[in-house]
Amino acid sequence: MDKRDHCCSTHLIEGDGTFNVAGVDNFVKEIKLAECGLSYAVVAIMGPQSSGKSTLLNHLFGTNFREMDALRGRSQTTKGIWMAHCVGIEPCTLVMDLEGSDGRERGEDDTAFEKQSALFALAVSDIVLINMWCHDIGREQAANKPLLKTVFQVMMRLFSPRRTTLMFIIRDKTRTPLENLEPILREDIQKIWDSVPKPEAHKETPLSEFFNVEVVALSSYEEKEEQFKEQVANLRQRFFHSIAPGGLAGDRRGVVPASGFSFSAQQIWKVIKENKDLDLPAHKVMVASVRCEEIANVMFSSFVENEAWRQLQEIVQLQHVPGFGKKLTFILDACLSEYDTEATYFDEGVRSSKRKQLKEKLLQLIQPAHQSMLGHICSGTLNRFKEVFDSTLNEGKGFAVAARDCTTYFMAQFDEASADAQIGQTNWDSSKVREKLKQDIDAHIAVVRAAKLSDLTTLFEKKLNESLAAPVEALLDGASDDTWPAIRKLLHSETEAAISGFSSAISGFEIDDITKDKMLVRLEDYARGVVVAKAKEEAGRVLNRMKDRFSMIFSHDADSMPRVWTGREDIRAITKTARSASLKLLSVLAALRLDDDADPIETTLSLALVDPRSGAASSRGISADPLASSSWDEVPLSKTLLTPVQCKTLWRQFTDQTEYIVRQAITAQEASRKNNNWLPHPWFILALVVVGLDDFMWCLRNPLYLGVLFILFLLGRAFWVQLDMTGVFQNGILPEILALMTRFLPTVMNLLRRLAEEGQRPANADPQQNPTTANTLRSTTNDYSEISSSASSEVTTSENGTEYSSPSSSRKVQ
Numbered sequence: 001m002d003k004r005d006h007c008c009s010t011h012l013i014e015g016d017g018t019f020n021v022a023g024v025d026n027f028v029k030e031i032k033l034a035e036c037g038l039s040y041a042v043v044a045i046m047g048p049q050s051s052g053k054s055t056l057l058n059h060l061f062g063t064n065f066r067e068m069d070a071l072r073g074r075s076q077t078t079k080g081i082w083m084a085h086c087v088g089i090e091p092c093t094l095v096m097d098l099e100g101s102d103g104r105e106r107g108e109d110d111t112a113f114e115k116q117s118a119l120f121a122l123a124v125s126d127i128v129l130i131n132m133w134c135h136d137i138g139r140e141q142a143a144n145k146p147l148l149k150t151v152f153q154v155m156m157r158l159f160s161p162r163r164t165t166l167m168f169i170i171r172d173k174t175r176t177p178l179e180n181l182e183p184i185l186r187e188d189i190q191k192i193w194d195s196v197p198k199p200e201a202h203k204e205t206p207l208s209e210f211f212n213v214e215v216v217a218l219s220s221y222e223e224k225e226e227q228f229k230e231q232v233a234n235l236r237q238r239f240f241h242s243i244a245p246g247g248l249a250g251d252r253r254g255v256v257p258a259s260g261f262s263f264s265a266q267q268i269w270k271v272i273k274e275n276k277d278l279d280l281p282a283h284k285v286m287v288a289s290v291r292c293e294e295i296a297n298v299m300f301s302s303f304v305e306n307e308a309w310r311q312l313q314e315i316v317q318l319q320h321v322p323g324f325g326k327k328l329t330f331i332l333d334a335c336l337s338e339y340d341t342e343a344t345y346f347d348e349g350v351r352s353s354k355r356k357q358l359k360e361k362l363l364q365l366i367q368p369a370h371q372s373m374l375g376h377i378c379s380g381t382l383n384r385f386k387e388v389f390d391s392t393l394n395e396g397k398g399f400a401v402a403a404r405d406c407t408t409y410f411m412a413q414f415d416e417a418s419a420d421a422q423i424g425q426t427n428w429d430s431s432k433v434r435e436k437l438k439q440d441i442d443a444h445i446a447v448v449r450a451a452k453l454s455d456l457t458t459l460f461e462k463k464l465n466e467s468l469a470a471p472v473e474a475l476l477d478g479a480s481d482d483t484w485p486a487i488r489k490l491l492h493s494e495t496e497a498a499i500s501g502f503s504s505a506i507s508g509f510e511i512d513d514i515t516k517d518k519m520l521v522r523l524e525d526y527a528r529g530v531v532v533a534k535a536k537e538e539a540g541r542v543l544n545r546m547k548d549r550f551s552m553i554f555s556h557d558a559d560s561m562p563r564v565w566t567g568r569e570d571i572r573a574i575t576k577t578a579r580s581a582s583l584k585l586l587s588v589l590a591a592l593r594l595d596d597d598a599d600p601i602e603t604t605l606s607l608a609l610v611d612p613r614s615g616a617a618s619s620r621g622i623s624a625d626p627l628a629s630s631s632w633d634e635v636p637l638s639k640t641l642l643t644p645v646q647c648k649t650l651w652r653q654f655t656d657q658t659e660y661i662v663r664q665a666i667t668a669q670e671a672s673r674k675n676n677n678w679l680p681h682p683w684f685i686l687a688l689v690v691v692g693l694d695d696f697m698w699c700l701r702n703p704l705y706l707g708v709l710f711i712l713f714l715l716g717r718a719f720w721v722q723l724d725m726t727g728v729f730q731n732g733i734l735p736e737i738l739a740l741m742t743r744f745l746p747t748v749m750n751l752l753r754r755l756a757e758e759g760q761r762p763a764n765a766d767p768q769q770n771p772t773t774a775n776t777l778r779s780t781t782n783d784y785s786e787i788s789s790s791a792s793s794e795v796t797t798s799e800n801g802t803e804y805s806s807p808s809s810s811r812k813v814q
């Protein structure tokens with residue numbers, strides 16, 4: 001197997017100058033270089049081609065660099081730069097085998113790669129071994145002189161922050177002791193150093209400031225192998241703990257952390273290839289910046305993929321997660337700690353700045369989850385507040401106290417929960433969410449408060465309605481002098497009771513005095529409003545009420561028994577009483593009297609409607625009709641239920657619509673009288689008196705006389721009816737006798753004509769169409785014409801919106 005395929009070595013830079021990125025990365029992973037931090041050393045070897053460099057390294061570090069086969073002659077075996085991991089040396093030591101200088105393969109003039117690789121070795125290594133033949137010491141044309149010159153020249157382009165160890169390995173040492181050779185060598189080195197042109201800043205800088213020069217002599221491997229191996233074994237000891245102070249790689253300034261080695265070497269080679277000066281301190285910062293960025297990105301990705309975080313993120317979308325803050329703090333801490341560990345050896349400024357950026361990125365990532373968590377806390381707290389608040393109110397606790405206690409308790413609960421959700425690495429402020437929760441709680445309290453107060457108000461209004469509406473209706477229906485005092489008393493007592501109950505019911509709300517007074521006044525107004533509404537309602541149907549009352553009184557006796565019209569009743573007196581009672585109803589409902597103020601309405605109505613011929617009304621005359629007005633004296637419009645004009649119209653409708661009842665009663669009374677009258681007709685009695693019983697009997701015996709008497713009776717009766725004698729004599733006897741004389745002749749003529757017509761009509765003609773009969777009935781009822789009014793009524797709308805129906809459409813009282 002090719003020894004170069006061994007896993008612990010790699011071709012770092014190929015012969016054509018290509019940096020083997022993938023190979024180096026694999027190599028670094030293989031030897032776990034990244035875990036070494038700063039505890040590693042890099043050794044490089046330079047020297048003429050085929051000078052036994054690979055042989056020395058393999059014996060010194062246990063590597064497996066390809067060595068030239070001695071039998072095949074001296075030719076180039078190492079091309080470019082190789083790197084291997086030293087076996088069994090602590091700390092981790094990397095060794096680079098450089099292509100030999102002054103090689104025939106590249107030609108005499110091609111020294112570019114030689115310079116580049118020398119500069120690379122100086123920039124990357126802690127120890128540079130310079131392999132040289134013993135016989136070259138002191139020689140003017142020594143093979144190592146151009147190499148040393150190159151090393152010193154390129155050193156000027158390297159802003160090195162540390163001293164590199166230059167270890168000269170003298171191969172094939174002779175019998176001349178090293179003590180004699182070393183000064184000659186150092187003198188040679190100094191000469192070369194002095195001959196190298198330096199920049200102004202380093203004109204006087206001694207070689208020792210840049211290099212720690214060491215000299216080691218080895219016997220020939222080919223001729224004295226045993227001695228060679230022994231000397232190499234001794235030399236190997238010097239590479240143990242080489243990074244300790246005073247060791248070969250003791251100056252650790254500017255060392256790139258092991259995890260950045262690959263990148264650093266790559267960048268250095270890139271700069272060298274571009275033939276630029278190499279600013280190692282700036283390079284170190286650049287490497288730190290790139291590597292810390294890389295580490296931060298890896299940490300961020302691993303956080304995103306972290307199973308614990310993913311679960312937490314998923315659950316918190318749906319529900320409250322107990323211990324959210326602690327869990328997330330732990331995951332974040334682990335992530336940042338890992339970053340710290342990885343980036344610990346890089347430049348502190350760069351490291352901190354990249355850590356800050358990583359933390360910001362992580363916090364940005366987790367913030368939505370934290371917000372969700374606060375949202376759950378907020379909504380959960382609000383919901384529990386609502387439940388507890390409701391149950392506290394149901395337990396009977398005062399509203400204001402319950403609201404205060406619950407608010408304090410649940411705000412504290414929120415504070416506790418939000419502290420639990422707080423992430424250690426942040427100082428996120430939850431005050432806005434807290435403020436929002438407080439607003440939500442206050443809004444809920446306000447809504448519940450308004451609802452409770454509304455319920456209470458409705459309850460007490462309902463109670464007032466129940467305790468006032470029906471009793472007031474009953475009181476108004478029973479209209480009497482005591483109606484309004486009774487209503488006032490009822491209103492007062494019920495209002496007092498409601499206010500007292502309402503006051504104690506709202507005491508727990510801790511309402512300020514002004515608002516409370518307003519609420520009580522509203523309740524008081526409501527009670528008054530119930531009475532006013534009921535009074536208006538009753539006023540609107542006063543006509544029916546009046547008719548009902550009239551009908552009730554007219555049709556029932558003092559014992560509330562239905563009347564039977566026998567003829568002995570005084571219909572006039574009964575009618576008057578019933579009308580007075582109805583008028584009382586009208587006067588009671590004409591105005592609101594809730595403030596104990598007397599008014600003249602009843603007197604005015606009585607004088608104007610029941611007894612218009614007496615009192616003030618008649619004395620003032622027709623033009624001073626007290627009801628011809630739309631307002632009452634001493635009664636404001638606000639308290640007027642029925643205006644005088646409306647009362648007058650209502651009264652007219654009332655009398656019209658009740659006239660029928662009176663007529664019926666009169667008819668019934670007449671019929672009853674007729675049925676019960678057993679005396680002879682007055683004419684008969686008069687005839688008896690005038691002609692005496694004998695003559696009367698004679699008349700009865702003589703049919704002719706009887707016929708004449710009958711004709712005379714019929715004529716007399718006809719005259720009586722035609723001349724309307726009953727009505728006539730009501731106006732006085734003398735004037736009517738004169739009037740009769742003027743009407744007598746036309747009446748006789750009319751009578752004769754009608755008798756002639758009667759004689760021609762069929763015997764079974766309709767008796768109802770007989771005007772004589774009708775006139776007879778009219779004359780009978782004429783006595784009561786003054787009671788009823790013939791005024792026709794019309795549809796009238798009162799001020800309070802009540803429609804008064806015309807007699808034709810209104811319901812007749814039966």
Ligand SMILES: Nc1nc2c(ncn2[C@@H]2O[C@H](COP(=O)(O)OP(=O)(O)OP(=O)(O)O)[C@@H](O)[C@H]2O)c(=O)[nH]1
Nearest residue numbers: 049050051052053054055068070076077078100221
């Ligand atoms: N004289 C002498 N020859 C040696 C010594 N060590 C090794 N050699 C021989 O030198 C030859 C070259 O050996 P390498 O180790 O391949 O030399 P190198 O410097 O690595 O060669 P390149 O990689 O091609 O530059 C081999 O034949 C070795 O046997 C030594 O100490 N003295």
